Amino acid sequence: xxxxxxxxxxxxxxxxxxxxxxxxxxNPRKETITSIPSQSEVRIRVSTTTSLYATGLLDYLASQFNxxxxxxxxxxxxxxxxxxxxxxxxxxxxxxxxxxxxxxxQYIEKGIIDYGRIIAYNYFIIVGPLDDLAGIKNxxxxxxxxxxxxxxxxxxxxxxxxxxxxxxxxxxxxSIWKKIGIDPHGKSWYREAGTGMDxxxxxxxxxxxxxxxxxxxYLQFKKEGRLPNIEELFSNDSSLINIxxxxxxxxxxxxxxxxxxxxxxxxxxxxxxxxxxxxxxKYGIPLFIPAIDKEKELACEWLKIARGY
Amino acid sequence: xxxxxDITLRSIWISGCATLIAFFIGIPLAYILAYRRRAELISxxxxxxxxxPTVVLGLFLYFLFSKSGPLGFLNLLYTPQAIIIGESILIxxxxxxxxxxxxKNTVYIxxxxxxxxxxxxxxxxxxxxxxxxxxxxASFTMAFSRAIGELGIxxxxxxxxxxxxxxxxxxxxxxxxxxxxxSSLLLGCILVIIMIVISVILRIISRGIKY
Numbered sequence: 001x002x003x004x005x006x007x008x009x010x011x012x013x014x015x016x017x018x019x020x021x022x023x024x025x026x027n028p029r030k031e032t033i034t035s036i037p038s039q040s041e042v043r044i045r046v047s048t049t050t051s052l053y054a055t056g057l058l059d060y061l062a063s064q065f066n067x068x069x070x071x072x073x074x075x076x077x078x079x080x081x082x083x084x085x086x087x088x089x090x091x092x093x094x095x096x097x098x099x100x101x102x103x104x105x106q107y108i109e110k111g112i113i114d115y116g117r118i119i120a121y122n123y124f125i126i127v128g129p130l131d132d133l134a135g136i137k138n139x140x141x142x143x144x145x146x147x148x149x150x151x152x153x154x155x156x157x158x159x160x161x162x163x164x165x166x167x168x169x170x171x172x173x174x175s176i177w178k179k180i181g182i183d184p185h186g187k188s189w190y191r192e193a194g195t196g197m198d199x200x201x202x203x204x205x206x207x208x209x210x211x212x213x214x215x216x217x218y219l220q221f222k223k224e225g226r227l228p229n230i231e232e233l234f235s236n237d238s239s240l241i242n243i244x245x246x247x248x249x250x251x252x253x254x255x256x257x258x259x260x261x262x263x264x265x266x267x268x269x270x271x272x273x274x275x276x277x278x279x280x281x282k283y284g285i286p287l288f289i290p291a292i293d294k295e296k297e298l299a300c301e302w303l304k305i306a307r308g309y
Numbered sequence: 310x311x312x313x314x315d316i317t318l319r320s321i322w323i324s325g326c327a328t329l330i331a332f333f334i335g336i337p338l339a340y341i342l343a344y345r346r347r348a349e350l351i352s353x354x355x356x357x358x359x360x361x362p363t364v365v366l367g368l369f370l371y372f373l374f375s376k377s378g379p380l381g382f383l384n385l386l387y388t389p390q391a392i393i394i395g396e397s398i399l400i401x402x403x404x405x406x407x408x409x410x411x412x413k414n415t416v417y418i419x420x421x422x423x424x425x426x427x428x429x430x431x432x433x434x435x436x437x438x439x440x441x442x443x444x445x446x447a448s449f450t451m452a453f454s455r456a457i458g459e460l461g462i463x464x465x466x467x468x469x470x471x472x473x474x475x476x477x478x479x480x481x482x483x484x485x486x487x488x489x490x491x492s493s494l495l496l497g498c499i500l501v502i503i504m505i506v507i508s509v510i511l512r513i514i515s516r517g518i519k520y
Contacts, residue, residue, distance in 0.1 A: 045387060045468075054487045059471060077387060077468035078483070091376030092386055198486040221488040251376075 043073045044259055047087040048097035049168055051197055052244060053078035055216040055287055057278050058097070064274060065266050072259050080196075081168040088113060094252035094260045099214075099244045100168035102175070105306035113247035115261065117268050118298050120244045120275045120288035124172060125218060125235040127201070128210035132233055133157045136210075142237040143180045149210050150182055153189035159209035160184065161200050164192030168242075173212045175308060176239070205229045214242060216279075216287045223283060243302050244288065268292070313492075317499055320476040321507075323389055323463075324456035327396035331456075332449055334397070335404030340434070342405065343412035352409055358402035363461030370395050371465050387468040392476070395462035400452040407451060411444030412437065446515050450508045457504065 052058060053076055062074040077084075077093065081100040088096045089112050096113060098104050107113050126136060126145055134152035139145035152158050162184070163170035177184055184190040191209070193200045197217040204211040205227045215235075221227050246267065248260050267274075271290035279287035291298050342348045372378050374386040385391045415437045423433040438445070460478040467474035469483060477500045484493030 050486060054483070073473075075387065075468070075470040075473060077470065090378075091381070196486050198488060217486075217488075224488045224490075226488055226490075 041071050041073060042256065042259055043075055044095065044256055044263065045075045045077065045093045046095040046097065047077045047079060047084035047093035049081045049084055049099055049244075050078045051167075051169070051214045051216055052097050052099070054198075055220065055279065057275065057288065060278060061267055061274060064270070065263055068266065069259070069262065072263070074263065080165055081171075082166040085113070088247075088249040091249070091251050094249055094256050095263065096247045096249060097244065098168065098247070099242055100171050101243060101245075101302045101306040102171055102308065103168075104245060104247070108247075111250060113249055115248040115264065116245050117247075117264055118243055118245050118291045118295065118302060119267050119271060120291050121294075121298060122215045122242050122288050123235045123237070124169065124212055124240040124242050125215055125232045126210060126240075127204065127213050127218060127227075127230050128233045129158065129208040129229060130231055134210065136234050139234055142176055142234070142239045145234045146176050146182075147180050150180075150184070153187070153210075156189070159189045159191055159204075159207050161204045161207070161209045161211045162190060162192045163197065163200055163212075164194040165196070167197075169197060169212060169214055172240075172242070172305075175305070176212075178308075179239075201227060201230075219279075219283045219285075219287065238301070241298075241301050241305075243291075243298055243305070245302070313496065313499070315472065316475055316477055316480050316496070317503065319389070320457055320478075320500075321503065323392050323476060324396060324453055327393045327456045328400065328449060328453045330393065331397040331400045331404055331452060335401045335452075336408055336438075336445065338401075339405045339408040339412055340437075342409050343416050348409075352406065355402045355409075356406040359406055361399070361402070363399060363459040364465065365461075366399055367395060367462040367465030370398070370462065374466060386466060387470060387474060389467070389474055392463050392467040392474060395466050396456040396459065399459060399462060400455050403455055404448050404452050407448035408441070408445050411441045411448075415441040443515065446511055450511055453507060454504045458500065 046058075048058060058074075058076050062076070065074065066072065077087065079087065081098045082103055084093070084096050084098055085100075085103055085107050087093050089107065089110075104113070104116070108116065126142070126149075128134065128136065128149075134145075134148045134157070136145040136148050139148055149158075149160055153160055162173055185192075191203075191207075193203055197213060198221065200211055201213060201218060201221050203209070206229075208229050210233075218227075218232065222231075246264055248257065248264065252260060271292045275288050276286055276290040279285070342352060345351075370391070371386070373380050374383070374391055375381055376386070385394070419437055419440055420433070423436050428436065457476075458478065460482060463469070463474070463476050463479050464482065467476065467479065469475050469479040475483075477496055481493045481496050481500075484490070484496065
């Protein structure tokens with residue numbers, strides 16, 4: 001290659017970088033971080049579990065928060081709980097919403113997240129075919145229900161679909177199997193989907209199979225009429241409690257931390273009015289129960305799940 | 310409805326920028342490649358990169374742009390600019406490999422001829438680019454379609470942030486996970502229509518300005 005060509009390639013790279021710079025320059029929504037809160041725009045990045053985001057609760061919370069702090073833009077990145085924490089670990093988010101105490105505990109110990117607040121809870125539910133082949137409707141506990149599902153599956157009557165994606169829901173499902181001493185991996189009736197709750201619910205609807213689901217996604221899909229073949233069969237067991245927490249990421253830029261704290265405090269102190277009423281108009285029941293009244297019990301439950309008791 | 314228009318415009322803006330950047334890098338490279346005699350190895354490598362999974366590229370760029378990655382100081386992660394860069398990298402191989410054959414053919418037909426009638430290097434280049442005009446346009450359209458239709462990069466390094474980096478494909482994916490299949494389908498239809506309309510418009514313009 002002659003020197004001329006090398007120069008021209010170098011020139012092209014320089015032009016490319018210049019174009020990029022220009023595009024960034026003309027883009028009006030550049031990230032600006034200053035200490036004057038009332039004038040300049042601040043963007044706070046929040047990584048969150050998809051189940052929480054897809055209900056629309058977070059966008060609603062952000063819009064309410066913006067009435068008080070119009071200059072703070074909250075950017076939500078919706079991924080699974082484990083990915084959300086991973087993004088936080090790499091310093092790409094300032095706030096994390098998660099519902100996997102087992103994982104949160106590890107990240108707290110590593111010193112990656114702190115300022116944790118439990119903001120809401122609900123219950124995981126076991127959904128399955130309308131005729132309930134395994135008979136879990138009368139189960140005494142979640143463990144009992146899983147044992148019944150296991151027996152029914154082993155006799156070839158039905159399937160169980162697992163998220164298989166390391167999400168909060170998946171981790172909880174695995175911990176229940178562990179509690180009853182059964183390892184479902186590799187069984188022909190145990191299907192690991194490796195996708196989100198939405199796809200898993202649709203799959204179990206098609207296959208008339210059992211699965212563990214969060215309440216929000218299930219209610220949404222049920223209401224849209226996507227799940228005619230399955231229904232909620234078992235819930236409200238304390239071992240199926242689903243606790244949502246929010247954390248600040250330690251290595252978040254110090255200019256942003258006050259805003260992040262303000263957002264978390266705003267959520268924390270407005271749980272009853274915002275979270276407690278969210279979804280009533282659409283589903284008849286609230287999707288999440290505010291945590292503020294039962295904080296101590298929930299902290300206890302959180303520890304139990306985190307430590308795997 | 311407003312949001313759908315917003316998302317659509319953002320998609321066109323992002324993929325349009327990405328295609329333009331990739332085009333201005335890809336075409337010169339293809340031109341250089343067309344003059345090399347033993348370019349088969351390079352061109353076959355580039356051709357194989359055309360089908361690179363967008364998630365893989367997205368993941369790679371995530372590590373690059375992440376705060377703890379080598380380019381973290383640029384603060385590009387989860388911005389539209391990051392998607393633009395990612396998509397241009399994605400489609401450069403497509404542009405090179407589709408335009409390389411066309412340019413090579415034109416060089417074969419007109420290259421010697423241009424020199425024979427006494428054209429300078431620049432004049433020769435202009436002649437060759439003019440003669441392969443339609444082929445290059447097709448390559449541009451293909452690249453734009455690939456950019457506007459990809460999901461992995463926009464999701465991994467764009468983050469699907471509302472009113473900021475949400476583009477059509479990520480909005481469709483989110484709609485599906487919310488159970489709103491109808492609105493997702495609507496967006497999908499708009500996406501396909503945009504691809505077709507832009508391709509047709511480019512064709513019409515190209516007829517108008519030829520020579």
